[in-house]
Amino acid sequence: MCLAIPAKVTELLGDDMARIDMDGVSKVINVALVEDLSLGDFVVVHVGYALSRIDPEEAELTLSLLREAALVGNAS
Amino acid sequence: MNRAKPIRRKLDIKNGRVELSHGSGGRAMAQLINDIFHAAFDNDWLRSNNDQASLDALPGRLVMTTDGYVVSPLFFPGGDIGSLSVHGTINDIAMGGATPKYLSASFIIEEGFPFADLERIAQSMGEASRAAGVPIVTGDTKVVERGKADGVFISTAGVGVLPEEISLSSDKARPGDAVLVSGSMGDHGVAIMSRRENLQFDVEILSDSAPLHGLVADMIAAAGGSLRVMRDPTRGGLAAALNEIALQSDVGFAIEEALIPVKPQVAAACEFLGLDPLYVANEGKLVAICEAQAAETLLAAMRAHPLGKNASMIGHVVEDENNFVEMKTGFGGGRIVDWLSGEQLPRIC
Amino acid sequence: MKYVDEYRDPALAKGLAAAIAAEAEAGRTYRFMEFCGGHTHAISRYGVEDMLPANVRMIHGPGCPVCVLPVGRIDDAIRLAARPDVTLCTYADLMRVPASNGASLLKARAAGADIRMVYSTLDALRIARSEPRREVVFFAIGFETTTPPTALAVRQAKAEGCANFSVFCNHVLTPVAMRAILAGEEEGVPPLDGIVGPAHVSTVIGSRPYEFVATEYHKPVVISGFEPLDVMQSILMLVHQLNQNRCEIENQYARAVVPQGNARALEAIAEVFELRDSFEWRGLGAVAKSALRLRDAFAAFDAERRFEIETKAAADNPACECGAILRGAKRPMDCKLFGTLCTPETPMGSCMVSSEGSCAAHYAYGRFRDRARTQKEGVLQ
Numbered sequence: 014m015c016l017a018i019p020a021k022v023t024e025l026l027g028d029d030m031a032r033i034d035m036d037g038v039s040k041v042i043n044v045a046l047v048e049d050l051s052l053g054d055f056v057v058v059h060v061g062y063a064l065s066r067i068d069p070e071e072a073e074l075t076l077s078l079l080r081e082a083a084l085v086g087n088a089s
Numbered sequence: 090m091n092r093a094k095p096i097r098r099k100l101d102i103k104n105g106r107v108e109l110s111h112g113s114g115g116r117a118m119a120q121l122i123n124d125i126f127h128a129a130f131d132n133d134w135l136r137s138n139n140d141q142a143s144l145d146a147l148p149g150r151l152v153m154t155t156d157g158y159v160v161s162p163l164f165f166p167g168g169d170i171g172s173l174s175v176h177g178t179i180n181d182i183a184m185g186g187a188t189p190k191y192l193s194a195s196f197i198i199e200e201g202f203p204f205a206d207l208e209r210i211a212q213s214m215g216e217a218s219r220a221a222g223v224p225i226v227t228g229d230t231k232v233v234e235r236g237k238a239d240g241v242f243i244s245t246a247g248v249g250v251l252p253e254e255i256s257l258s259s260d261k262a263r264p265g266d267a268v269l270v271s272g273s274m275g276d277h278g279v280a281i282m283s284r285r286e287n288l289q290f291d292v293e294i295l296s297d298s299a300p301l302h303g304l305v306a307d308m309i310a311a312a313g314g315s316l317r318v319m320r321d322p323t324r325g326g327l328a329a330a331l332n333e334i335a336l337q338s339d340v341g342f343a344i345e346e347a348l349i350p351v352k353p354q355v356a357a358a359c360e361f362l363g364l365d366p367l368y369v370a371n372e373g374k375l376v377a378i379c380e381a382q383a384a385e386t387l388l389a390a391m392r393a394h395p396l397g398k399n400a401s402m403i404g405h406v407v408e409d410e411n412n413f414v415e416m417k418t419g420f421g422g423g424r425i426v427d428w429l430s431g432e433q434l435p436r437i438c
Numbered sequence: 439m440k441y442v443d444e445y446r447d448p449a450l451a452k453g454l455a456a457a458i459a460a461e462a463e464a465g466r467t468y469r470f471m472e473f474c475g476g477h478t479h480a481i482s483r484y485g486v487e488d489m490l491p492a493n494v495r496m497i498h499g500p501g502c503p504v505c506v507l508p509v510g511r512i513d514d515a516i517r518l519a520a521r522p523d524v525t526l527c528t529y530a531d532l533m534r535v536p537a538s539n540g541a542s543l544l545k546a547r548a549a550g551a552d553i554r555m556v557y558s559t560l561d562a563l564r565i566a567r568s569e570p571r572r573e574v575v576f577f578a579i580g581f582e583t584t585t586p587p588t589a590l591a592v593r594q595a596k597a598e599g600c601a602n603f604s605v606f607c608n609h610v611l612t613p614v615a616m617r618a619i620l621a622g623e624e625e626g627v628p629p630l631d632g633i634v635g636p637a638h639v640s641t642v643i644g645s646r647p648y649e650f651v652a653t654e655y656h657k658p659v660v661i662s663g664f665e666p667l668d669v670m671q672s673i674l675m676l677v678h679q680l681n682q683n684r685c686e687i688e689n690q691y692a693r694a695v696v697p698q699g700n701a702r703a704l705e706a707i708a709e710v711f712e713l714r715d716s717f718e719w720r721g722l723g724a725v726a727k728s729a730l731r732l733r734d735a736f737a738a739f740d741a742e743r744r745f746e747i748e749t750k751a752a753a754d755n756p757a758c759e760c761g762a763i764l765r766g767a768k769r770p771m772d773c774k775l776f777g778t779l780c781t782p783e784t785p786m787g788s789c790m791v792s793s794e795g796s797c798a799a800h801y802a803y804g805r806f807r808d809r810a811r812t813q814k815e816g817v818l819q
Binding site for chain 1: 439440445449451452454455459476529557558560581584586587590638664667668671690691700702
C-alpha cells in the first residue's frame with residue numbers, strides 16, 4: 014500500500030507548499046509534515062504531501078551494503 | 090424587379106457560441122459549416138456543397154474504417170481532438186497495410202460551445218489532413234442541448250486502398266516471428282493525464298499523435314510479404330495490443346522490458362500515478378510482427394523514418410496455449426503482462 | 439530517477455539472489471509475510487519470487503487498505519453519494535471495489551451520483567471551497583501513511599471555517615492488524631518465520647511500534663523500502679537473523695525511516711483522531727482498537743455524525759478464502775473461486791479487488807509460475 018516516491022524540492026512556495034520534481038515531472042505539494050526543508054532535499058511524496066526527508070548518507074550506506082551482499086553472493 | 094441580396098454577416102468567432110439553431114438545418118447552420126469547417130478543410134468536394142462526395146474509383150481492394158473521438162481535455166500538449174480524429178482514422182487504415190485516401194467527419198457539438206474553440210479544432214483537423222495528404226471530403230454537424238455532450242465529439246470515417254499482394258491480419262502471428270515497436274510507449278496517455286482536472290502535474294511530454302501511413306509505406310516497401318500483423322497500441326497500450334494479437338493468432342509472446350522504449354518523464358509520471366507505461370495509450374506508434382529473418386531489414390527501414398527513429402525489437406512470438414504475454418523484467422525476473430482490467434486509474438496504494 | 443533506479447539494478451539483483459540462496463539453509467523453510475501491498479506489488483511486478491530459492495516463501499499480508507475495507511463501508515459511501523446535496527471525493531483506487539448487490543462507486547457515478555476522483559485531500563478541500571453549496575465528503579481510507587494528509591485537511595478546514603467539508607473516516611492501524619495476524623496463527627498451519635515490515639507506514643510511526651513482534655511473538659521484522667532490491671535485501675536480513683537465532687526489529691529503509699517516526703505527522707493524527715473501540719476488516723473480522731475516527735473537537739467534519747451513518751455488516755461469498763489467504767494460511771490458487779468465478783474483472787473477494795491484493799497480483803503477474811510448476815510436475819509424472 015501507500016504509493017510514495019522520492020522527489021527533489023525545487024522551489025519553496027511558502028504556506029507549507031513546495032514544488033517538487035522527479036525526472037521532469039513537476040508538481041506542487043504540501044510539505045507541512047517535514048521540518049526544516051531546504052532546496053535540493055529529496056522527500057518521499059504521498060497523495061500530494063511530503064511524508065519524510067530522504068537521508069542521503071543512509072541511502073548510500075544501504076547501497077554499499079547491497080553491493081557488498083551482491084559481491085558475496087556472486088562469489089558463492 | 091431586383092431584390093437586394095441580404096447582407097451576409099460573418100460568425101462572431103471571437104465571442105460567439107454554438108446555439109441549437111446551428112444544427113437545425115437553416116441559415117445559421119450553413120453559415121457555421123461554411124465559416125468554420127469549409128474554411129478549415131477547403132477542397133473541391135466540400136465546395137460543391139452536396140450531401141455526399143463523389144470519388145473516382147480506386148485500384149486494389151477498398152479498406153474502410155470509422156472511429157469516435159471523445160477525449161478530455163479537448164486540447165492537450167502536442168495535439169487536440171481535431172488532429173487526433175484525423176490521425177486515429179488514418180492509422181486504423183494504415184494498420185491494414187492500406188493507403189488512406191479520403192476522410193469524412195461528423196461533429197456532435199454541445200450547445201454553448203465557443204466558436205473560437207470549434208474553429209481551433211477545425212483548423213487543426215484541416216492542417217492534419219493536408220499534412221497527411223488525406224482530404225476530408227464530406228461531413229455532418231449536429232448540436233445537442235447543453236449538458237448532453239462534453240463540448241464536442243467527433244466521428245471520422247476513412248477509405249483507403251490495399252494492394253492485392255498485402256495481407257495483414259491480427260490472426261497471422263506465428264511462433265518465431267519478431268515483435269517490433271516504432272517508438273516510445275505511453276507519451277499520449279501521460280500528456281492527456283497531465284492536464285486532467287484534480288491530477289494536474291507539469292511534464293514536458295507531448296502527445297505522440299501522428300499519421301503513420303508514411304512509415305507503414307516504407308515498412309511495406311522494405312519487408313513486404315514478411316509483415317504479418319500491424320496494430321496501433323491506443324487504448325490499453327502495448328499490453329492490450331499484444332494480448333489481442335495473442336488471442337486472435339492463438340500464440341503467446343516473450344518480450345523484454347529492457348528493450349521497450351519509455352521516455353524518462355513518462356516513466357516518472359507513471360511512477361507518480363501508480364501506472365504502468367505498458368498500459369498507457371499511444372496515438373502515433375505501432376506494433377509490427379514479421380518473419381524473424383526480415384526483422385533487421387524492417388527495423389532499419391523503421392529507424393530511417395522520422396516516426397520510427399526509436400524503433401526497437403522487443404521480443405518474439407512463442408507457442409502458448411494460454412496466450413500469455415510473458416515479460417522478462419528489467420530487474421531480471423519474469424511476469425505476465427495481462428489485459429488491463431477496468432480502466433487504468435491512478436493509484437494511491 | 440534518483441533513489442529509485444539504484445534499487446532496481448538487475449546486476450545487483452543477481453548477486454543478491456545468489457546471496458539469499460547461499461544464506462538460506464537447505465532443509466529449512468523460511469516463510470515471510472510482506473505486510474504491505476506495496477511490497478506485494480514490487481515482488482509481483484519485478485518477478486522477485488522467481489529469484490528466490492524454493493525454500494524461501496513469501497506470504498502476501500493484509501496491507502492493502504482497499505482490500506481490507508469491508509463491503510458495508512462501501513455501501514455507506516454509495517448511499518452517501520446518492521444524496522442530491524453530496525459530492526463524494528475519493529482516491530481512484532476505490533472506484534471499482536465491489537459493494538453489495540454488484541454495486542460500486544463507478545456504477546453509482548454512472549447512475550448519476552456526483553463522485554469525483556481526487557489525487558489528494560488538498561483537491562477535495564479545494565472543491566469544497568469552490569462549491570460552497572455542495573456537501574463535499576472525502577472518503578478517507580488507508581493506513582498510517584495516508585492518515586496525516588487527512589488530518590491536515592481536517593485541521594485546515596476547521597481553521598478556514600470550511601463548513602461544507604467532511605470526512606468519512608476509514609483509517610486503520612498497521613501494528614494492531616499485525617498483532618491480529620500473529621495472534622490468529624492456527625495449529626496445523628505452518629507459522630510465519632518473520633515479517634517484511636511496512637515502508638511508508640514506518641516513515642510516520644517509526645520502528646518502535648513493531649517491537650511486540652520480537653518480544654511477544656519471537657519473530658524478526660525488517661522494515662523494508664518498496665523497491666525490489668530493498669525487498670531482497672530485507673529478505674536476506676531476515677534469513678540472516680533466523681540463522682543466527684535472533685529476532686529483532688531491523689530497519690533496511692533507513693534512508694526514510696527513523697525509530698521515533700515523524701513527530702509532526704503523529705501530532706496531527708493525535709490531534710484530529712481517536713481510536714475506535716472496534717472496526718471490521720475484510721478478511722480478518724472485527725478487530726478491537728484497530729481504526730480511527732474523528733475526535734469530538736472535529737465532530738462537525740465527521741461525515742458519520744453529520745449524515746448519521748450506521749454501517750450494516752454485509753457478508754462476503756462463503757466460498758471465498760480471502761480470510762485464510764490474508765492470514766497466510768492459504769494461497770490464491772488454493773481457493774476454488776480463483777481465476778474462475780473470481781477474476782480482476784469480476785472480483786468476489788477482497789484479495790482480487792485492488793491490484794495490490796494477493797489474488798489480483800497473483801492473477802496478473804504470477805499465473806505462469808503455476809503453469810511452469812504444473813508442466814514440471816507433468817514431466818515428473
